[in-house]
Amino acid sequence: MPRVVALSRYPVKGFTPEACERLTVLRDGRVAGDRALAFRFADSELPEDAWSRKYGFAVLVNTPGLARLSVRFEHTARRLRIEHDGDLLADEVLDNDGRRRIEAAVERFVLALDENPLADHPERRPLRLIGDGVTPRYQDSQQGQVTLHSRESLAAVGTALRDPALDEARFRSNIVIEGVQAWEEQDWVGRRVRIGDVELNVTRPKTRCLATHANPRTGERDLPVMQTLVTAFGQQEPTFAVALMTHGHGGEIRVGDAVELVA
Numbered sequence: 001m002p003r004v005v006a007l008s009r010y011p012v013k014g015f016t017p018e019a020c021e022r023l024t025v026l027r028d029g030r031v032a033g034d035r036a037l038a039f040r041f042a043d044s045e046l047p048e049d050a051w052s053r054k055y056g057f058a059v060l061v062n063t064p065g066l067a068r069l070s071v072r073f074e075h076t077a078r079r080l081r082i083e084h085d086g087d088l089l090a091d092e093v094l095d096n097d098g099r100r101r102i103e104a105a106v107e108r109f110v111l112a113l114d115e116n117p118l119a120d121h122p123e124r125r126p127l128r129l130i131g132d133g134v135t136p137r138y139q140d141s142q143q144g145q146v147t148l149h150s151r152e153s154l155a156a157v158g159t160a161l162r163d164p165a166l167d168e169a170r171f172r173s174n175i176v177i178e179g180v181q182a183w184e185e186q187d188w189v190g191r192r193v194r195i196g197d198v199e200l201n202v203t204r205p206k207t208r209c210l211a212t213h214a215n216p217r218t219g220e221r222d223l224p225v226m227q228t229l230v231t232a233f234g235q236q237e238p239t240f241a242v243a244l245m246t247h248g249h250g251g252e253i254r255v256g257d258a259v260e261l262v263a
Contacts, residue, residue: 002179002259005151006197009144009174011073012080013038013138014059014066014211017169018073021035027073029245030136030144031174033075035093037131038138039106041117041124048130051142054209058110058117058127064214066223069106078133084109099129113219145147147206148175148185149241156182160232161223168245169216171224172210173241177259183233185242192263193244200244200260203225208238 008017013035024032039058046052060066070083081091082101084212090105092098107127110116118124131137139145149171168176175195177185200207212225229238 002150002177004175004257004259005178006168006176007174007253007255008172008176009034009038010183011075011133012071012201013054013057014061015071016067016216018256019109019170019230021053022252023174025146025200025246025250026136027246027248028144030079032136033134034174035138036136037073037080037129039103039118039127040128041121041149042126043121043123044126048128049135049137056130057138058106060211060214061158061209062117062213063110064115065110067085067214067219068243071111074134075133082106087170087236094129094133096170097244103127103129114122132204134179136263143245145203145243145245146175146200147173147241147243148177149173150180150182150185151176151178152180152182153240154261157187157225157229160228162226163203163223164211166223170212170214171206171241172211175253179259185228186239188261189242191261192247194260194262196253196257198253199247199249200249203243205239206241208240210239212238 001073007023009031010017011033026032041056043045044056072081082089090102092102103126110118154168156219158164186205192199192201208226213221215222226238
């Protein structure tokens, strides 16, 4: 039977993952503490708590060098620490002054990158750190989602890219499973699965973007992931992983939980 082998959440949208032994899935279909903060461009006219498309944020699709930053968020203390190659860029509580110092530090880092979305767009400055650090709000889907892929599908993509050690962090899934055939999770779209305490509807395949081209360690765009997904696997759009929504109730998912098709 398939089982969960890794779990992750992303406290800051577009930044490094937080590996977890368990995740809490809320009734609204989001992972607690996932994408609860984000660096949004200044020219957005939306309120802080409003959802918006990822292109309004500094994220890997437009700022691949963000992968070089190491981020740790202390959820209880609401404190964000950001390092680059062992150098501390910011370590602040999310009060008003702390947010301004974090914003300034990240903006300086982004502006120093060869590829960045700010240098030629002064209207996007200053970056604004939005979110309360608690409420999961800035997923790519406005409805919220949990994402899942299998190690078997990852291995198939790695073979096609001639990179057998392909890092699954490129795909930024919440749940990673083992024990299925490559691409089997794609056949679950339209069905329901039970993982741990949670039943989830598998709603759609995940279409991928340029964020997957960024090496999650170096920030370099080093692999043609999107093109390879289309050409090697006969896809209409570059697709990897699936999106899921809760079916009625939330609950907890743990590493080691069985994954069972129930409908």
